[in-house]
Amino acid sequence: MTAAVPHTELTDPRWRDAALNWVTEALAPTGRRVAGPVEPRVRPWSLVWRVPTDAGDVWFKANTPGTRYEAALLAALARLHPGRVLDPIAVDAARGWSLLPDGGATLREATGGDADLGRWERVLSEYAELQRTTTAHVEELLALGVPDHRPEALPALFAELLDDRPALLLGTPDGLTVEAYDRLRALLPTYADRCRWLAESGILPSIQHDDLHDGNVFVAATGHRFFDWGDASVAHPFGTLLVTLRSVAHVTGRDATDPALDRLRDAYLEPWTDGRDRAALRQLAEVAAWVTMVSRSLSWRRALTTSNPARAEYAAAVPGWLEELLDIEPS
Template structure:
């Protein structure tokens, strides 16, 4: 299904807004809270977020587009499976993809204040890895919620289907793939499938994969860190997380991807798996997983933009842009 085939979410419709506010108000009333002022909106093509003032402090309402509607159920499930590692929703509506969440406090980005030292991540990444290890036993439950299936054995077919969606890849337009690049990506399918087969047989089981884990999506608390904004998440090889996370850390700290500090962070993330695997094997898995996850990133953008909201055009180049990176950094 192309983005244009999906109806607009209607977030600017006064009737929709009134219904959503009624739901939020009723959900808060069940916990003894009362809305005390107007909401403060932030709207993207893939989600609407309201900051809602209450007599017990601000809470947050999130509504997802059809392509990311599973996030509400995923939040509730992760809160049950990994208490303290995500925000525990005050209320969720699975059918509509709505959630009311408590305020999470300061993010890692806010606490770091632009510092160039990435060492804070040495504590964050093992905590996130443990969340992933817990959810390994529950992937069927996550898939039943509608969390996208991006396991290595599934990705080659998804890659082929994505290449068939020429409209999403903007082929021949200034923001899209050239015909030559498109043909090169077509030619990469066998090698991509081979890497995925190897990764599927590597012994590390699929789990939840955030797919957009950066310092703006981590809350800092005295008891540890909590991870939020799961709208890009999928069931996948867990190490695919490193694609966005290490790239984001490199960007915010002004470091090259080969910087020893980033290598240490990769190893800190992988450490929990050293109870079953040699470190060199884990490092090779991490490199292959990050490469195959480029397709996952392109798919997550296409899914997020599956709306007729006209502002989606501002972000549409991300779909071909991510996919093109497969050609730049194929692992050995």
């Protein structure tokens, strides 16, 4: 695994004082003041503070180096898609700091796991439109440090990941077996062929959230807003469906083959039709989801480039997503 970045600064009193001073200064132009102690939540990939103010809560987030690009990405998406993401109160892209208003209720809180998927159809349609209008700005996002997981880049990233044996926990109870590792090596040519096909499909790369579930969507009167972009990359947009459809199935107690999930997929794909054959789009979605398993493994590896002891709790996700390539190969 890539050398771990020290995580101690997030618990250093001097770092805390500097961050709190930054929050205070960022709030000053809005007329708000910090009104109580912050409530921290520390994960291997970020620290989040709930900051009470005299006009309601705000949220401070400090990303560790593997996900530091999120702060700059938030600012860019707020400019490109006002109303579809939270508009940051302040961003320090160099330090990976962002200060955000309270977003209200999440979709998870609003529905309580309601099995009615009508709302998800609207969510996915709105999200697809965000992706479609972002295709013209991918070079800007890449320049901000958003990871490049476009289909043409993924085969080399996959090969490099297989060379990172410590990240794969090779030969350990939580990692890849030697047999699975060899099978993944043998899969590289097929994976490259699928990526080439996606790259030539005519669907342009865009921002891909890579962790879009009901806990990362805010409900608003004017639609839905998408947040927590720390796993995002520039990629084939349809890769979104990998996590989203699995999450919906889990939350609503549906089997992965439930036709209702196909309707959600089709609702997501509808904005992309533009005269395209729907059956072809469905096949693209299937292949994109399979290819995106490598993207998920890469995002976990980035998130765990930190010395936080809790990283060990999540380390199995890196080899785990790769193993799924062997279990589910698209037709």
